[in-house]
Amino acid sequence: MKKRTKKWWVAAVAALLVLITAVGCGGSEEPNDQAADQSPTATAEEQEVKDDDQAGPSLEYGELLEVNENEIDGKAVVVVKAKIEPQANNKMTIDQNYYNAADLIETQGFDKYDEIQYWAVADMTDGSESKVVAFTLDKDLIERVAAGSFPANTLGDYVTDLWILPSLEQ
Numbered sequence: 381m382k383k384r385t386k387k388w389w390v391a392a393v394a395a396l397l398v399l400i401t402a403v404g405c406g407g408s409e410e411p412n413d414q415a416a417d418q419s420p421t422a423t424a425e426e427q428e429v430k431d432d433d434q435a436g437p438s439l440e441y442g443e444l445l446e447v448n449e450n451e452i453d454g455k456a457v458v459v460v461k462a463k464i465e466p467q468a469n470n471k472m473t474i475d476q477n478y479y480n481a482a483d484l485i486e487t488q489g490f491d492k493y494d495e496i497q498y499w500a501v502a503d504m505t506d507g508s509e510s511k512v513v514a515f516t517l518d519k520d521l522i523e524r525v526a527a528g529s530f531p532a533n534t535l536g537d538y539v540t541d542l543w544i545l546p547s548l549e550q
Contacts, residue, residue, distance in 0.1 A: 437488045441465075441476035442500065455494035455519075460484065462500040464512065470548045473502075475533045477513045482525050482532035485517075491526035494519045497541075512548060515539035 438444055442464035450457045462480060467473045481498050484490040499514035517525070521538055524530050536542060 437484060437490070439480045440483050441480055445501075449493075452495075456492065457495045457497065458490065458493045459497045460499070462498070463509075464500045464502050466502065470550065474513060474536065474544060474548055477515075478532045478535035481515075481517060481535060482530070485522055485525045486528060491522055493522065496522060510545070511543075512545040514541065514543040516541040 437447060439462055442462045444460070445463050446459070446461040448459045448461075450459070460481070462477070464473070464476060467476060477498065477500050480500075481496060484496070490496060496517040497514075498517070500512055501509050502512045504510050515536070517535075517539055521535075525532070525535070
């Protein structure tokens with residue numbers, strides 16, 4: 381009986397040593413992305429540009445919640461969902477969305493799409509979140525905005541499928 385117990389202990393200790401060695405030596409082979417992004421050879425300006433590139437699109441007014449790219453009937457369509465804040469008056473609250481759409485087209489490459497579907501939500505006084513503005517820009521309008529001579533605050537006269545929360549139209 382003693383011989384059998386001794387063999388079991390020897391086997392258990394050997395297995396434990398193998399396990400400890402495997403865990404202790406099992407370093408990660410994956411590169412440390414954070415360390416690579418903040419290498420000492422990159423200047424602060426280069427790092428800021430790299431961070432901006434990784435951040436993706438952004439909005440002038442409000443927060444960009446989603447950007448969904450689709451292909452519908454052979455057309456490149458993007459759906460942009462924003463969360464906005466109320467402005468000094470209803471017109472300014474509505475117009476900020478046109479400025480957001482124009483900026484996406486003029487400076488962030490959204491002129492590559494055939495159609496942009498934009499919609500914005502906002503917090504309501506009852507604490508809920510609700511859609512407040514929605515509209516669509518077709519390829520012709522996108523190209524006109526991209527040309528840079530189109531006043532963004534007039535987009536509401538040219539977009540299609542325009543919907544504005546009735547209380548904002550007062």
